[in-house]
Amino acid sequence: MSASAEEKDVYDEINITPMLDLAYVLLVIFIIMTTASVQGITVNLPKASETPAIAKPKTKAVSITADGTIYLDTYPVSIEELERLLTQYKAADPELPVIIKADSTIQYQKVIDVLDVVGRLEITQLGLVTQRVVK
Structure with missing residues (x-):
């Protein structure tokens, strides 16, 4: 009788x-996914089969809307202002990461102009944002 009583005691508690562990993993995934989205201007992104990794928190977002307006984070800027502001940010952080979000319907020249500015400033951490194609 004592053996069966001991077996009951073994299963009385639930191992949580x-x-x-699952709750912590879900919390970490939630935190990563919410910080991954860069706040800014809504643009219709081009489609790609693979999407790059998560953006860093200090990342500067350059958005180009369908009408050709260029935004740095959420502020409209000209090419000259973009270069001046990115120069200031790069002076503060030499490893400045920049992502470019361009509407899929804009002229390619606008993207090239922004890429020229980024190239002149020698910003090496550059990402082009696309949408993942759902299959």
Whole structure:
């Protein structure tokens, strides 16, 4: 009788460690996914089969809308202002990451102009944002 009583005691408690591990993993995934989206101007992104990794928190977003307006984060700028502001940000952070979000319907020359500015400033951490094609 004592052996069966001991077996009952073994299963009286629920081990919640695996559930806590799952909760922590879900929390980390949620944090990563919410910081991955860069706030800014809404543009219709071109489609790509693969999407690059998550953007860094100090990342500067250059958005080009369908009408050709260029935004640095959420502020409209000209090419000259963009170069001046990115120069200031690069002076503060030499490893300045920049992402470019361009509407898929704009003229390619606008993107090239922005890429020229980024190239002149020797910004090496550059990303082009696309949307993942759902298959």
